[in-house]
Amino acid sequence: MSAQTEEATAARPTPATGKGGAPPPGASRTRAARGVPYLLILPTAALTVLLLGWTMVKNGLLSFQNLNRRQLIRHVTEWTGLDNYTNALGSSEFWGVTGRSVVFTAANVALIMVVGCLVGLLLARLGTKTRLLLSLGLVLAWAMPVVAATTVFQWLFDQRYGVVNYLLDRAGWHDMAGYNWTSGRLSTFFVITVLIVWQSIPFVAINLYAATTTIPKELYEAASLDGAGTWKKFTSVTFPFLKPFFLATTFLEVIWVFKAFTQVFAINEGGPDRLTETLPVYAFTEGIGSQHFGMGAAISILTIVMLLALTAYYLRLVLKQEEDEL
Amino acid sequence: MKPFALNRRAGSGSLLGRVWPGATAVVLFVVFAFPVYWMFATAFKPTPDIVGETPVWFPTSPTFDHFTKAVDADGFWTFVGNSFTVTLIAVGLSLVIALLASFAVARMRFKGRKSFILVMMMAQMAPWEVMTIAYYMIVRDADMLNSLPPLIAIYTVMVLPFTVLTLRGYVAAVPKELEESAMVDGCTRVQAFRKVIFPLLAPGLMATSLFGFITVWNEFPMVLILNKDPGSQTLPLWITGFRTTFGDDWGATMAASSIFAVPILVLFVILQRKAVGGLTSGAVKG
Secondary structure: OOOHHHHHHOHHEEEEEEEEOOOOOOHHHHHHHHHHHHHOOOHHHHHHHHHHHHHHHHHHOOOOOOHHHHHHOOOOOOOOHHHHHHHHHHHHHHHHHHHHHHHHHHHHHHHHHHHHHHHHHHHHHHHHHHHHHHHHHHHHHHHHOOOHHHHHHHOOOOOOOHHHHHHHHHOHHHHHHOOOOHOOOHHHHHHHHHHHHHHHHHHHHHHHHHHHOOHHHHHHHHHHHHHOOOOHHHHHHHHHHHHHHHHHHHHHHHHHOOOOHHHHHHHHHOOOOOOOHHHHHHHHHHHHOOOHHHHHHHHHHHHHHHHHHHHHHHHHHHHHHHHHOO | OOOOOHHHHHHHHHHHHHHHHHHHHHHHHHHHHHHHHHHHHHOOOOHHHHHHOOOOOOOOOOOOOHHHHHHHHHOHHHHHHHHHHHHHHHHHHHHHHHHHHHHHHHHHOOHHHHHHHHHHHHHHOOHHOOOOOHHHHHHHHHOOOOOOOHHHHHHHHHHHHHHHHHHHHHHHHOOOHHHHHHHHHOOOOOHHHHHHHHHHHHHHHHHHHHHHHHHHHHHHHHHHHHHHHHHHHHHHHHOOHHHHHHHHHHHHHHHHHHHHHHHHHHHHOOHHHHHHHHHHHHHHHH
């Protein structure tokens, strides 16, 4: 019904200025015009349903199958009901990986948000030249392609010739000369975290800075008149004003870090001894690596469900702010 | 007056207080820029300088040897060709398809419009990295592993939601009156679009397509799983597989990474402003 409001005004000029001849029968014309928007969104909708929606369904179907190397080669479908799920949910390995992913995500996002916000607030305090300099550094880190960044970080943290070990050694921590960062779980996670945080801070900092420029100055002046100090101004003006931004960005980062595959995989392929596998990497090594495709699909569905919950909450946050703009 | 006076007492007081924001900014600049700098510096340094006891901080005697080695590596041009083929076709396709949809969404009222936008927002957050097994099975069943068309199709859909949502903003920004007056002057709606709106949209199309370009150019998990045959792989696999390609030759590895990163770094620095605007209007603001 709402199709008429704009469509009608747009369609009307044509018959009026018309190319002569009888005015087209009104009813059929508006009906045709009403179909136009659907025709326009059809390719997008069809492709999305076909290549994203169907894959989701396929992923679900696979998760109910016993599909290993043998079944794959013979092209047989063996339905196993909920076996994959009961196996996954009943294994300590799955819960270990899930816990690890949650802690990993929490640590990364906390670091990204805290440091990112501090850098953003710093940007707001700086003079033009220093702000430009810092922005340039941030944009370089932000723009660096992830795969290129992983090789660079492997080089920075290289055992023999890496700059990090050299600097630590020079700073007096001599044990670190020749330290093999990928030999331990925590040290591998450390490298991955530095990489992810380094690449994610610019997004938070630059957007936070952009957001602070939209805060009306009058609010600060009013707060000063009320005798508010620096901290009070932050808690009573800045933070409430930016709260939607904080929430939305935090969720976005949670989603991004939780599903990060490239960084975790490319730095050490989930090693040593599969100790740094997060859920996406775990689904990959179980499914593709060990050729337990059904099991891998079940793990990926469980991961997707967690992500979906996060995404739904995030979209609700965003839509609440943007309701009228939709 | 600065909107932020977190540390005002220190700020207006001692010399230290006035200097620290600038000093911190310089330190942070070094921290953020150093890895990128180090990639280029290593790529240009002669090997003895790379594997010395103490790092050589500046490439004082620059050499192109590592670049030559990277470019002469087995199959380099195949990877480059594949990367460009996949990226350009996927981005081009998604641009055309998204333009139609974004026009409908920005300019027309119709039932289901809101749901369509919502679906696009959901699709934009789709966990591609986690769905690779299903894609593997689908592509395998179609007997199309180790070929480019499946990648192109997947990448097209991957950048489609972002493209639709971003273009919607650009289309909406073109004044409706221009289109209407063109139609009053006797243009059909299609003509009005082609002659009036499209030229005004060009910068938006550029910016949007470049971000699609960055996404596809960088994509790693999908091609990792679908294409095991080097003849059908793209640059990200070549870069991450550097240990097999170059051994522990960090000079060549950094040269390869530099070749891969330069187009993106250049595009991004140019488009930085639009990046912020685009990401907030496309992702955060929906």
